Amino acid sequence: MTLLLGHAHEKTIQRTESFFHAGDAAARCFLLLEGHLKLGQITPAGEQGAARLIAAGDIFGWAGLMDDHSYPGTAEALTACRALWWETERMRQTLLATPHLALRLLALLGRRLREAESRLLDLATVRVEQRLAKALLRQPADLPLPLTRQDLAELCGTTLYTVSRTLRAWEQAGWLRLGRGSLRVLSPPALAALIQGPDAS
Amino acid sequence: MTLLLGHAHEKTIQRTESFFHAGDAAARCFLLLEGHLKLGQITPAGEQGAARLIAAGDIFGWAGLMDDHSYPGTAEALTACRALWWETERMRQTLLATPHLALRLLALLGRRLREAESRLLDLATVRVEQRLAKALLRQPADLPLPLTRQDLAELCGTTLYTVSRTLRAWEQAGWLRLGRGSLRVLSPPALAALIQGPDAS
DNA sequence: ATCGGTCTTTGCGCTGGCGCAAATAACATA
DNA sequence: TATGTTATTTGCGCCAGCGCAAAGACCGAT
Numbered sequence: 223m224t225l226l227l228g229h230a231h232e233k234t235i236q237r238t239e240s241f242f243h244a245g246d247a248a249a250r251c252f253l254l255l256e257g258h259l260k261l262g263q264i265t266p267a268g269e270q271g272a273a274r275l276i277a278a279g280d281i282f283g284w285a286g287l288m289d290d291h292s293y294p295g296t297a298e299a300l301t302a303c304r305a306l307w308w309e310t311e312r313m314r315q316t317l318l319a320t321p322h323l324a325l326r327l328l329a330l331l332g333r334r335l336r337e338a339e340s341r342l343l344d345l346a347t348v349r350v351e352q353r354l355a356k357a358l359l360r361q362p363a364d365l366p367l368p369l370t371r372q373d374l375a376e377l378c379g380t381t382l383y384t385v386s387r388t389l390r391a392w393e394q395a396g397w398l399r400l401g402r403g404s405l406r407v408l409s410p411p412a413l414a415a416l417i418q419g420p421d422a423s
Numbered sequence: 424m425t426l427l428l429g430h431a432h433e434k435t436i437q438r439t440e441s442f443f444h445a446g447d448a449a450a451r452c453f454l455l456l457e458g459h460l461k462l463g464q465i466t467p468a469g470e471q472g473a474a475r476l477i478a479a480g481d482i483f484g485w486a487g488l489m490d491d492h493s494y495p496g497t498a499e500a501l502t503a504c505r506a507l508w509w510e511t512e513r514m515r516q517t518l519l520a521t522p523h524l525a526l527r528l529l530a531l532l533g534r535r536l537r538e539a540e541s542r543l544l545d546l547a548t549v550r551v552e553q554r555l556a557k558a559l560l561r562q563p564a565d566l567p568l569p570l571t572r573q574d575l576a577e578l579c580g581t582t583l584y585t586v587s588r589t590l591r592a593w594e595q596a597g598w599l600r601l602g603r604g605s606l607r608v609l610s611p612p613a614l615a616a617l618i619q620g621p622d623a624s
Numbered sequence: 625a626t627c628g629g630t631c632t633t634t635g636c637g638c639t640g641g642c643g644c645a646a647a648t649a650a651c652a653t654a
Numbered sequence: 655t656a657t658g659t660t661a662t663t664t665g666c667g668c669c670a671g672c673g674c675a676a677a678g679a680c681c682g683a684t
Contacts, residue, residue: 288533
């Protein structure tokens with residue numbers, strides 16, 4: 223553990239800045255200490271595609287450890303972020319020297335993998351409405367995150383238009399309150415009910 | 424390495440049999456030596472959902488190592504399969520004792536994770552036609568795998584109806600030959616062209 | 625206050641893909 | 655060869671969601 227911390231660097235960035243961009247050489251791996259960021263993928267055509275949120279305590283940017291030489295996504299801060307980082311090569315050494323750390327990492331990655339596969343399942347079998355509800359409920363209750371409609375669309379695999387229309391309908395039902403880049407869920411139960419299925423009265 | 428092999432068990436199953444089912448206690452982890460199998464997820468409603476193929480040389484069923492106590496999916500043999508397996512607990516010990524193995528595993532998992540996220544991106548941004556074409560091209564050229572239309576649908580996130588219609592159209596265009604649970608791609612270039620975009624002449 | 629940029633909403637038309645239902649084809653078993 | 659089972663095809667209708675375009679709303683900076 224001292225070995226780990228001894229080699230750590232620290233970096234702070236502001237909202238809209240990035241720790242790295244898709245395609246950059248994957249020479250560092252990160253642990254987020256404070257803030258929230260968006261890990262976004264780009265389509266071959268260059269548009270924004272899927273995205274994931276990273277919260278304090280999560281790791282990100284570990285592609286370099288896995289034989290990959292560039293980051294597959296962009297790590298953009300949604301709020302001011304403070305993170306620890308290590309050089310990928312040195313981290314590899316550290317992991318070899320402290321196997322229980324490697325196991326810990328394995329567990330984290332495994333969780334991510336299952337998360338991703340669960341999202342795949344949802345994307346293939348579940349309606350936008352329900353995916354969006356899930357995405358909202360996953361967030362901290364008051365959700366101070368400055369997520370644009372576009373961000374939400376990427377998070378649940380749809381378009382900003384559909385997100386806007388759906389959120390608006392929910393606002394008019396009194397289930398949440400919208401603002402520009404802000405959103406407060408007033409009635410989590412209502413959303414939770416939607417997830418089960420809109421047809422279930 | 425001798426430590427690893429020393430604790431290995433072997434198991435062989437026939438087509439349509441399974442190494443484990445979704446929900447089973449995740450007490451073992453596997454390495455496929457021969458054959459092909461389908462790792463399929465089930466929706467909460469009980470229907471078939473997404474799926475992934477596993478080929479000889481791939482590992483599967485490692486959920487237990489990652490703090491998960493049951494398998495998230497079902498591992499069903501598409502062809503006769505032979506696999507090595509270890510008790511999850513013992514594998515954990517082995518990994519602690521042989522860090523480079525843990526790193527190797529980390530790399531494998533990382534590749535999987537990126538694969539899954541790439542599929543997410545596709546699912547959100549790309550048409551069924553193109554996803555299906557990709558799925559076919561990923562397979563061994565002659566594709567002796569007995570994949571049903573339902574299987575293919577799960578692999579690329581659509582329905583068996585759409586798969587059937589699409590494949591039929593391609594067969595009539597002369598790009599492949601269909602059979603019950605068999606499929607031979609006659610013109611990979613034609614499919615590859617489709618992936619770039621049907622509008623590109 | 626004003627201006628420019630970004631984000632959001634909403635009308636409108638359209639279509640890709642879903643999914644039931646029913647016919648057909650391929651296989652397995654005895 | 656007959657019979658039940660499972661896989662596949664296809665007609666048909668339908669609708670969720672897309673995406674352009676244009677109009678607002680909000681924000682920050684000067």
